[in-house]
Amino acid sequence: MLTREMREILLTSKETGWVLEPQAKRFFSLAGLEVPRYFLAGQIEEAVRFAKSIGYPVVAKVVSPKVIHKSEKNGVEVGIGNERQLMGTFDRLSKIEGFAGVLIEEMVSGVELIIGAKNDFQFGPVILLGLGGTWAEIYQDVVLRMAPLMQKDIDSMKRCLRARPLLEGYRGAEPVDSEKLNKLLLTLSDLVMSLEHDFESIDLNPVICNSSRCVIADARIMLKNFTISPITTQSHRGEGIF
Amino acid sequence: MDLHGLFKPKNFAVIGISLTNERHPANVIYNKNKFRLRAEVFPVNDRGGLYQGEKVYASILDIPGKIDLAVIATRSEMVPKMVTDSIRAGVKGAVVISGGFAESGNKDLQDRLVSIAKEADFPFIGPNCLGIYSHPFYDTFFIPSERMIRPEKGGVALISQSGGILVDHMVKLAGEGVGLSKAISIGNKALIGEIELLEYFAQDPETNVIAFYIEGFGKREGREFILKAEGCGKPVVALKAGKTPMGIRAVASHTAAMAGDYEVFSSVLAQYGVVEAKDEYELIPFCEVFCCYRGSIGGNIGIITGSGGHGALAVDTCLSHGLSVPALADSDQIEIRQRISPRIQAISSLRNPVDLTGSAVDEDFVNTAKFLSEREEIDCLLILLLPYLPGISSDLGARLSQIYRQTGKPIIAYVPHVDKFMMFVEGFQLNQIPVSHSIEEAVHMAEALRRHQPC
Incomplete structure (x- = not known):
């Protein structure tokens, strides 16, 4: 199910060892999943032009091969309401190490989930669903299942989450679009099965779900490090995409 | 690979008998089987001689008649030759008690042993293990008879990476009156591990419950194990050691940080209906309940x-x-x-x-x-x-x-x-x-x- 462009994204990221956010988002949008409208701006003028075209508020994120966890480097600004704020933010982000541009995105609101995958040594690809956002690791409200997922696995993942009421519409909120969430999980499951010789872990965090959309607001693919796992290249020679 | 010869041997040889050290594992195994279980057992030591008035054979090849099984407790570097001899003698399988293989850095020696056995389609348990308890046929645990607690004959097959944990749980099964079909300490599980034994006990008519103490699986073996366990038709209970996170790299993703080895293990077991015993207090009662009931229930x-x-x-x-x-x-x-x-x-x-x-x-x-x-x-x-x-x-x-x-x-x-x-x-x-x-x-x-x- 990997298109030529998807393969190319992975190939060109081989050296860094991980796929940066803009390319990762492109990767998942090629797989048929929804990402926010975005633009990678190298210049401040481009950023302003794109923000004007989609309308404020917008999100600005630093793009840098040196920064894996952007929020730890203060590399994300949400709710930018006007041009003046955007220019200030751009200026600040451009000083971060390894700066390679600023990603300008539409703001999406809804329940923040983390959807991820790990290539487990003992069990192979597994999928994770949990309460997402910056504090995902503090809440640790996650459910894991071995891929490939079947619909019953997805149902049980949603059922087993402590945050389940948030998905079902807590205190008058509308429930999240269950079909879109199912599709996202199934697509990721298919993807990791075809990438099982190539990926180490995938974070889609946050995935913002509301009553009509499930949007991958941030994405990162950690690739297998071939220099430290020669067994993979030997025993599965030719099976991987590299 | 046919494992039947491992569990119901008509006779067997104990290789590595000491003529001077009564506490040698081979001697303990020989004595308990000969005197307590009245098994037909032959002592082997390359120097020959007499042990307790019985002829000691210099090689398994010298024993007259057909031998079903070899129990090997020699120095590790001798083991490949003993396995080769056993194969030549037409033996159906072996239990390698000896340590000194992968667990102490001798991975090459262990690999050599595995390739010899694989080539001849020759099953062996171990190395570095207590081996097999298959009442009333024989047992290879180097624990003197008077110190063994023997559970009654029953429906639980217990398979453990640790010999000590295995013996401990046999004591507990006996204390609870829960019967055992077989107990196997798999040690380094160089050739036969959890997956092969799961397949064997799924077919074994004497076994109703298959219980495991697991320290860890090899690469992707967990996946194979779980898929076999799900389809095996018998309750499978597993106790896992090593629950604390380890080896997570500093740059790891959120997912990798939250999906640690144990979290994945536990979740996948639940996903496929393999019953995890969360601690040692659960394993025995779970074996007991599944000896009585093989099905599952709703939560009311x-x-x-x-x-x-x-x-x-x-x-x-x-x-x-x-x-x-x-x-x-x-x-x-x-x-x-x-x-x-x-x-x-x-x-x-x-x-x-x-x-x-x-x-x-x-x-x-x-x-x-x-x-x-x-x-x-x-x-x-x-x-x-x-x-x-x-x-x-x-x-x-x-x-x-x-x-x-x-x-x-x-x-x-x-x-x-x-x-x-x-x-x-x-x-x-x-x-x-x-x-x-x-x-x-x-x-x-x-x-x-x-x-x-x-x-």
């Missing part, structure tokens, strides 16, 4: 007791484990009231938990259990029995087991385990009703039955 529990406090504690424990204790409809309560003794009709509490009070007699327990067993909204009965109630007799276990056989609804009993009450305990156990030591354990047993299905 009916509780029958003679004490309101026991009922209340059981409800709390059920709820905290995600089980439900559904209230009985008024019409059902009226029905039960008509079936119990007149003297407790006014004082019993029949909503669920059903508290028949300290004045209840056997008949009251039996009639209530029968009624609840026939209710669709109840999946499993917990009977919290207080043997000190004057109206209760030790016949109760046998009578309640009849109800299970008629209705197919699992019953789990709690009886305090003290010498004075063992007759009550056995009344249940000998009639295939599992008995717990505590209210909490009874609830855990019910939870195990519920976990025995894909989550």
Whole structure:
């Protein structure tokens, strides 16, 4: 199910060892999943032009091969309401190490989930669903299942989450679009099965779900490090995409 | 690979007998099998000679007649030759007790052993293990006879990466009166590991429950294990050691940080209905409950007791484990009231938990259990029995087991385990009703039955 462009994204990221956010988002949008409208701006003028075209508020994120966890480097600004704020933010982000541009995105609101995958040594690809956002690791409200997922696995993942009421519409909120969430999980499951010789872990965090959309607001693919796992290249020679 | 020769050998050779050291593992194994189990066993040592008046063979090839199995306890560097000789002698398999392989850095030696065996399609257990306990045929544990605790013959196959944990759990099984079909310490599991033994015991007619103590799987072996366990048709129970996170790299993603080895293990087991025993206190009761019941249940529990406090504690424990204790409809309560003794009709509490009070007699327990067993909204009965109630007799276990056989609804009993009450305990156990030591354990047993299905 990997298109030529998807393969190319992975190939060109081989050296860094991980796929940066803009390319990762492109990767998942090629797989048929929804990402926010975005633009990678190298210049401040481009950023302003794109923000004007989609309308404020917008999100600005630093793009840098040196920064894996952007929020730890203060590399994300949400709710930018006007041009003046955007220019200030751009200026600040451009000083971060390894700066390679600023990603300008539409703001999406809804329940923040983390959807991820790990290539487990003992069990192979597994999928994770949990309460997402910056504090995902503090809440640790996650459910894991071995891929490939079947619909019953997805149902049980949603059922087993402590945050389940948030998905079902807590205190008058509308429930999240269950079909879109199912599709996202199934697509990721298919993807990791075809990438099982190539990926180490995938974070889609946050995935913002509301009553009509499930949007991958941030994405990162950690690739297998071939220099430290020669067994993979030997025993599965030719099976991987590299 | 055919493992039958490993478990029911007609005779076997113990290779590595010492003529000078009585405590050598080979000598302990030889003696216990010869004198206690009366097995046909031959001593082998490359120097030959006499041991306890018996001829010591210089090689397994010198023993007249056909030998089924080789138990090898020589120095590690001798083992490949002993395996080669065994293959030439037409032996069906081996147990390699000797250490000094991958566990102490000699991976090459272990690999050589594996390739010799694979080429000849020759199964062996180990190395670096206690080996096989296959009552009454033989056992290769180098524990003197007088120190062995032997569980009765029964339905549990116990497979452990650790020999010490295996022996410990055999002691506990014996203490609980839970029977064992085979016990295997797999050590370095160089050739035969959890997956191969799972396949064997899935087919073994003497085994009803397959229990594992697992430290870790090799690359992708967990996936293979779980898919085989799901389709094997018998309850599989697993206790995992090594639950603390380790080896997570500093740059790891959120997912990798939260999906540690143990979290994945535990989740995948649940996903496929393999029952995880969370600690050593769960493994034995889970084996006991699955010896009696092979199926799975929903989460609705009916509780029958003679004490309101026991009922209340059981409800709390059920709820905290995600089980439900559904209230009985008024019409059902009226029905039960008509079936119990007149003297407790006014004082019993029949909503669920059903508290028949300290004045209840056997008949009251039996009639209530029968009624609840026939209710669709109840999946499993917990009977919290207080043997000190004057109206209760030790016949109760046998009578309640009849109800299970008629209705197919699992019953789990709690009886305090003290010498004075063992007759009550056995009344249940000998009639295939599992008995717990505590209210909490009874609830855990019910939870195990519920976990025995894909989550």
